Amino acid sequence: xxxxxxxxxxxxxxxxVIANLLTHHGFSMSEPMAFGLGSGLFYVYLPxxxxxxxxGFSYRPMPGFIFKRLCKRLNIxxxxxxxxxxxxxxxALDSKLQSGIPVGLQVGVFNxxxxxxxYRFHFNAHNLVVYGKEKxxxxxxxxVMESVTKLSTKELEIVRFAKGAVAPKGHMYYPIKxxxxxxxxxxxxxxxxxxxxDMLAPVPIVGVKGMRTVAxxxxxxxxxxxxxxxxxxxxxxxxxxxxxxxxxxxxRYIYAAFLQEAAxxxxxxxxxxxxxxxxxxxxQWRDFAIDASRLYKxxxxxxxxxxxxxxxxxTLADNxxxxxxRLKKAIK
Amino acid sequence: xxxxxxxxDIGGLxxxxxxxxxYGVDKDGNYTxxxxxxxxxxxxxxxxxxxxxxxxxxDLKQQCLAGKISPIPYxxxxxxxxxxxxxxxxxxxxxxxxRHFKPSVFKKLSNATLLKYAETFKIxxxxxxxxxx
Numbered sequence: 001x002x003x004x005x006x007x008x009x010x011x012x013x014x015x016x017v018i019a020n021l022l023t024h025h026g027f028s029m030s031e032p033m034a035f036g037l038g039s040g041l042f043y044v045y046l047p048x049x050x051x052x053x054x055x056g057f058s059y060r061p062m063p064g065f066i067f068k069r070l071c072k073r074l075n076i077x078x079x080x081x082x083x084x085x086x087x088x089x090x091x092a093l094d095s096k097l098q099s100g101i102p103v104g105l106q107v108g109v110f111n112x113x114x115x116x117x118x119y120r121f122h123f124n125a126h127n128l129v130v131y132g133k134e135k136x137x138x139x140x141x142x143x144v145m146e147s148v149t150k151l152s153t154k155e156l157e158i159v160r161f162a163k164g165a166v167a168p169k170g171h172m173y174y175p176i177k178x179x180x181x182x183x184x185x186x187x188x189x190x191x192x193x194x195x196x197x198d199m200l201a202p203v204p205i206v207g208v209k210g211m212r213t214v215a216x217x218x219x220x221x222x223x224x225x226x227x228x229x230x231x232x233x234x235x236x237x238x239x240x241x242x243x244x245x246x247x248x249x250x251x252r253y254i255y256a257a258f259l260q261e262a263a264x265x266x267x268x269x270x271x272x273x274x275x276x277x278x279x280x281x282x283x284q285w286r287d288f289a290i291d292a293s294r295l296y297k298x299x300x301x302x303x304x305x306x307x308x309x310x311x312x313x314x315t316l317a318d319n320x321x322x323x324x325x326r327l328k329k330a331i332k
Numbered sequence: 333x334x335x336x337x338x339x340x341d342i343g344g345l346x347x348x349x350x351x352x353x354x355y356g357v358d359k360d361g362n363y364t365x366x367x368x369x370x371x372x373x374x375x376x377x378x379x380x381x382x383x384x385x386x387x388x389x390x391d392l393k394q395q396c397l398a399g400k401i402s403p404i405p406y407x408x409x410x411x412x413x414x415x416x417x418x419x420x421x422x423x424x425x426x427x428x429x430x431r432h433f434k435p436s437v438f439k440k441l442s443n444a445t446l447l448k449y450a451e452t453f454k455i456x457x458x459x460x461x462x463x464x465x
Contacts, residue, residue, distance in 0.1 A: 009367075011353045032355070032363070052381060110412070116350055118378060122417045146351055146367070163420025164413075232384060235377040242374040245352070247365075248333060253355035257363035279357060283333055293373040296380055 005102050005131035007141040007148045011247030011254060014066050015040065016143025017104050017127040022076075024102055025175060027182055031247075036258030037073055037187055038066030039194040041251055045210040047217075052121075054236035057214065059250035061198075063106075063125030063166065069194070073187035077177035082169040086157050089170035093130060096174060102131040102141075106171035108162020114142070114149045124166045130156075144245055188262045189331055195255075196328040199320060208321040215313035222306050230306065231296035238289045249282030256282060270330050274323070281319055288312045333357070335364055339371040385412060396463055402438030403463045404429070407453040421452045 005024055010016025010031040019034040035041075039061070046056035060066070071078050083089035096103050108124040109115060132139035137150040151159070160170045199207040214237070221230040241250040256278040263271035291309050335356035351367040358364050392406040408418050419426045431437045432445075441449075443457075450460045459465045 009353050011355065011365075053384070118382065121412055122414070144352065164417035167420060232381070235380045238374055238377040239381065242371065243378065247353065247355040248338070253333060253363075257355050260363050275363070276361065279333065286333065289373050293376055297376060 001097055002132035002134065002139060003097065003100055003102050005129065005141055008143070009146055010143040010245075012040075012060075012245035012251075013127040013143050014063065015254070017129055018067050018070060020129060020141065020143060021102065021104060021175060025178060027178065030257075030261065032254050032257035033261055034070060035066065035251070035254050036195075036262060037191045038068075038070035039191050039198065040066045041195050041255045042198055043207055043210050043250075045205045045214050047205070052236065054233045057237050057240045059241055059246060069191070070187075071175075073190055074182050074184075075179040076175050076182075078173050079176045080171065080173045082171050084169070086161055086170065089160060089172070090153065090157065093172060094133065096172075097130065097133055101174050102129050104129055104173045105160060106168040106173075107156075107159035108164070108168060109159075110162060111155070111158045112142075113151070113155055114145065122162070122164045124162050124164055124168055185266050188266050192259075192262070192327065192331045196324045196331070199324045200328070208317045208324070211313055211317035211320070215310045215317065218306055218310040218313065234292045234309070235296050238292050241285060242289055249285040252278055252282035252285055268330070274327055274330065277323060281316070281323065284312070284316055284319065288316060335366050338366050338368050339373075340369045341372040341375065342369055385409065393463060399435055401433055402435045403460060404432050404438065404449065406463055407449070407455070407460070411453055418452070422448060 006020065008016070008020055008023075008031075010019065012031070012035070015031045015035045015038075018038070019029045019031045022029045022034070042059060042061045044056075044058045044061075046058070049056040067078070070076075081092060083092070093103055093105075105128055106124070107126050107128060108122065109126045110120050110122045112120065112126070128140055128142040130138050131141055131148075134150075136153050138153070138156050140149045140151050140156075142149060160168055162168060201207045201209065203209060204213050218230070218234070221233060225233075242248065247254040256275045259271045259275035259278060263269055263275070288309065291305075291312060295305050295309065333354075333356040335358050338354045338356050351369060353365050354368045355363060355365055389406065389409050392401065392409050395401045396403055396406045404418075408414070413421075415426045415429060419429050422429060432441065446457050446460060450457045453460065
């Protein structure tokens with residue numbers, strides 16, 4: 001069986017699955033709109049959570065948050081199921097496909113056979129859509145891939161039951177109830193307000209305050225933990241900012257695209273100006289990544305290089321603080 | 333970022349025949365998307381982090397050959413796992429797995445446990461016992 005499903009590639013898997021599933025159910029939605037409505041833009045520093053022997057830096061909220069917030073704001077009901085028994089998980093999936101419903105799945109990346117080796121880590125919060133089954137093969141729409149792909153029953157079972165942090169446990173989900181008309185205007189305003197609140201949160205590891213904490217730490221790291229480890233940490237920052245499906249500039253460009261789209265929907269042309277400004281901030285994030293990469297490329301031990309990178313991040317924090325304060329006022 | 337400035341550096345992605353979606357603005361200032369082959373800045377960050385894993389694997393191999401540790405931590409690192417992931421696949425407590433890092437404890441492991449480790453690491457039991465194979 002094969003369900004008619006329109007595969008669109010996206011920068012990030014979670015936004016992509018949401019946008020593609022909603023579009024399938026007749027509510028046309030772009031990736032930036034899904035990202036914005038779920039208040040996807042974020043910054044958090046998790047010094048104690050060690051990922052690959054470096055602290056955690058994230059430019060987005062916890063996996064699943066974007067989807068949850070979006071559904072709440074749009075009055076969409078999602079059915080979620082988890083399983084202990086792989087066979088039951090497979091049967092539940094098959095029966096949904098049988099009744100013509102494409103299903104979202106949470107999977108682990110390490111055993112995804114179509115992923116390049118370099119990207120296969122034990123990361124368990126990847127999302128994809130299953131839109132059919134042909135003999136022993138499931139038809140897969142993975143939003144970070146250019147085109148649709150396939151996984152055998154065994155291959156799919158392995159990734160659905162990957163182990164480790166946030167193990168998926170066969171997690172599958174699909175929308176079951178929609179309002180007649182999506183309350184877009186209300187949701188957009190609410191979502192932007194929430195993003196402003198997150199970015200301006202009075203918490204030292206969150207939002208612009210989190211950036212400042214990291215900036216200060218970058219200055220201290222070379223002396224405290226040595227140049228090699230510092231460079232590894234900087235590499236981790238750059239990877240989280242640019243690599244993990246952020247669409248560039250730590251999601252700033254996607255959010256700028258959302259603001260541009262939102263301007264027309266809620267009839268607030270000023271958001272277009274905000275979009276332009278955020279694009280420039282995104283460019284500054286790219287510059288920051290370039291400067292950081294110079295440090296770990298040359299293995300130079302010049303401490304003023306680190307001070308320079310740190311200052312760049314402090315400037316970014318100032319610019320974003322100013323940006324979100326004004327955005328908050330504009331959306332009121 | 334202007335859409336025409338989106339980097340097209342041939343790197344890790346291109347080797348795997350994969351392209352990623354990036355966002356940028358067109359001539360009229362409207363947001364649009366374009367596929368990118370990759371960007372040197374982040375390919376370098378990825379490669380550096382893979383190098384670090386290789387270094388750790390090499391170090392654990394030496395320690396194992398010297399008889400200081402059992403083959404488990406070596407294979408764990410080789411499979412890019414940490415204790416949490418390995419304990420999940422083995423269905424055992426993390427402290428139990430940690431004990432198996434000791435060569436003296438590893439020697440006494442039952443065949444069933446060894447087999448489960450070998451399956452988890454996708455190798456056979458002989459390879460598990462002797463990393464030189």
